[in-house]
Amino acid sequence: MAVTVETEAGRQAKARRRAGNRRWRLAAWLIGRSFASMLGLGLVVAIVGLALLGPWIVPYPEHVIGQVNLADKLKPPSMANWFGTDEVGNDILTRIIVGARLSLLVGVGITLAAAAIGVPLGILAGTAGGRTREAIMRFTDLFLSVPGLVLAIALVAALGPGIGNAMVALILVWWPGYVRLAESKALAIREEPYIEAARVVGASRLRILWRHVLPNSISPIIVKMSMDIGQAILAVASLGFIGLGAKPPTPEWGAMISIARGYLPDYWWYAVFPGLFIYLSVLGFNLLGDGLRDILDPRSHRT
Amino acid sequence: MLTYILRRIGLAGLMLFGLVCLTFVIANIAPSDPAALAAGPDAGRSQIEQARREYGLDRPLHEQFLRYVSDLARLEFGRSIATGRPVGADLARYFPATLELCIVAMIIGLVLGVPLGMLSALHKDGPIDHFTRIFAVTGVALPPFWFGLLLQLAFAAWLGWLPTSGRLSVFTEPLEPITGLLLVDSLLRGNGGMFLEAASYIALPALVLSFPCLAQILRVNRSEMVEALRADYIVAARAHGVRPWRLVVVHALKNAMLPTLAIIGLRWGWMISSTVLVETVFDWPGTGLYAVSSAIAGDFKPVMGVTLIVGLNFMIANLLVDLLYGVLDPRLRSA
Numbered sequence: 152m153a154v155t156v157e158t159e160a161g162r163q164a165k166a167r168r169r170a171g172n173r174r175w176r177l178a179a180w181l182i183g184r185s186f187a188s189m190l191g192l193g194l195v196v197a198i199v200g201l202a203l204l205g206p207w208i209v210p211y212p213e214h215v216i217g218q219v220n221l222a223d224k225l226k227p228p229s230m231a232n233w234f235g236t237d238e239v240g241n242d243i244l245t246r247i248i249v250g251a252r253l254s255l256l257v258g259v260g261i262t263l264a265a266a267a268i269g270v271p272l273g274i275l276a277g278t279a280g281g282r283t284r285e286a287i288m289r290f291t292d293l294f295l296s297v298p299g300l301v302l303a304i305a306l307v308a309a310l311g312p313g314i315g316n317a318m319v320a321l322i323l324v325w326w327p328g329y330v331r332l333a334e335s336k337a338l339a340i341r342e343e344p345y346i347e348a349a350r351v352v353g354a355s356r357l358r359i360l361w362r363h364v365l366p367n368s369i370s371p372i373i374v375k376m377s378m379d380i381g382q383a384i385l386a387v388a389s390l391g392f393i394g395l396g397a398k399p400p401t402p403e404w405g406a407m408i409s410i411a412r413g414y415l416p417d418y419w420w421y422a423v424f425p426g427l428f429i430y431l432s433v434l435g436f437n438l439l440g441d442g443l444r445d446i447l448d449p450r451s452h453r454t
Numbered sequence: 455m456l457t458y459i460l461r462r463i464g465l466a467g468l469m470l471f472g473l474v475c476l477t478f479v480i481a482n483i484a485p486s487d488p489a490a491l492a493a494g495p496d497a498g499r500s501q502i503e504q505a506r507r508e509y510g511l512d513r514p515l516h517e518q519f520l521r522y523v524s525d526l527a528r529l530e531f532g533r534s535i536a537t538g539r540p541v542g543a544d545l546a547r548y549f550p551a552t553l554e555l556c557i558v559a560m561i562i563g564l565v566l567g568v569p570l571g572m573l574s575a576l577h578k579d580g581p582i583d584h585f586t587r588i589f590a591v592t593g594v595a596l597p598p599f600w601f602g603l604l605l606q607l608a609f610a611a612w613l614g615w616l617p618t619s620g621r622l623s624v625f626t627e628p629l630e631p632i633t634g635l636l637l638v639d640s641l642l643r644g645n646g647g648m649f650l651e652a653a654s655y656i657a658l659p660a661l662v663l664s665f666p667c668l669a670q671i672l673r674v675n676r677s678e679m680v681e682a683l684r685a686d687y688i689v690a691a692r693a694h695g696v697r698p699w700r701l702v703v704v705h706a707l708k709n710a711m712l713p714t715l716a717i718i719g720l721r722w723g724w725m726i727s728s729t730v731l732v733e734t735v736f737d738w739p740g741t742g743l744y745a746v747s748s749a750i751a752g753d754f755k756p757v758m759g760v761t762l763i764v765g766l767n768f769m770i771a772n773l774l775v776d777l778l779y780g781v782l783d784p785r786l787r788s789a
Contacts, residue, residue: 426600
């Protein structure tokens, strides 16, 4: 008897594994089929690689903390310094690679924090309904009454410039989008028969939220998060550029361009290469998000 | 219909009140003491206390809030520390420049976006379609400040075709403003030379500003056109022997334009908010540059003023889109 139970469980596990395998193979095929998704995946892998390996692969590790070497200042791109050097003689490639870690951490951090605030509120609003929903949604609308970048600048102006405050400001600007998305998903799911079934068999409210509503609304949230990491990287660089984000000796891409602007047009490489990396990272996360949507959320096809 | 309009306007009014509350809260989370800021850097303790009384900062919060709202109702935004002028006067001075930039950018977005969208819909999945798709994705990912610097490098520094920054050459005697929009004013006064000069100065910033909007107009127009070209009435028109260009331009485009117009309204607020970056790159003397320089100097009132102006624009544009949809699509009125 025990043997049959075991084989039964084993067979089920095997079937599940096979189904999982199949799903993965379908996902891989869907991604591989589209050039844009592959490009996005490649760019994201490259940026994550740079962020992880940064300090070990940079050509001039001593330039990371910023040393002054005026003899080598503002050198054009060459074999020794692929992207040239900056105004104090630091290798620009080195500082860009180190900056990748900062940008990625900040971008992922802002997105995760915004989702962590927005998704629970949105699911609560969507499933609870009534006055709770009204209160949450009106409060959310408040933050959507002005475009994010301007609100972020106002917040940074109040809190004081700096990368930490820029992050706080962008999180405060970003979470309402997740409330909107999660609420609309939860509203749609609330009426599904399987939720009713779960309620009938006596599942607690928390269990329904956690086991049924969340997993079924997670796909568009993941897609949005992928897109938002790119947009958050861009927003942090923008604040750095206008002088409200990271302060200049920090190897942050936007702040680098802000300094480099003063050395245009003669020392063009100083502004061009950090910007190229911002562009490629944002492009990568956007394309990956688009590709993920095709896999995870095929019904909400692109508009 | 009337109730629909009234309800939308009421909602916009509520949003406006929310925005006022939000700016008040932001102003009060500032760790720096506004009284010390207003009294200036060299002020002693007694001067700071005097400023505190003068600005009513020693009153309870709800009184301060009422005062803030009544000031705003009289269009009083406070005084800028850096320029020494009332913020309202500064905004009135800088906003026309921003408005002009956004209008020109929106026109560029439409003039390029609609035909490109149409073209890629007609050649769906062809090389043109793939090219415009890449173009559209790029529009969203390109950092505007970096794109602006690249264009300055190419067209101003290397080719020398266009000026780098500003709104007019420093040697040009500015016109007495009529509308505040240089392009319009110079035409009204029959000053063709100044029109061309102003156009050469606005070209690059407007192009940079239009890019994300252009990308979105292109994508929306493409997908709407693809839908429209598949519709029964197009097949019927074709069967009746309507000529192809007439089919596309008159029948399909007309139906694809409504969502495109909605995009214009929705993008308007975002466009005004990105002037913060574009105006910084091109030293364009508008509200965006004003907000940034004030924010860096810790000058708080101007930043709040610009936030309110941008929020107001955002709200009005959204309201107009809602109303337009209500007029054109009767099904929405009951919603």
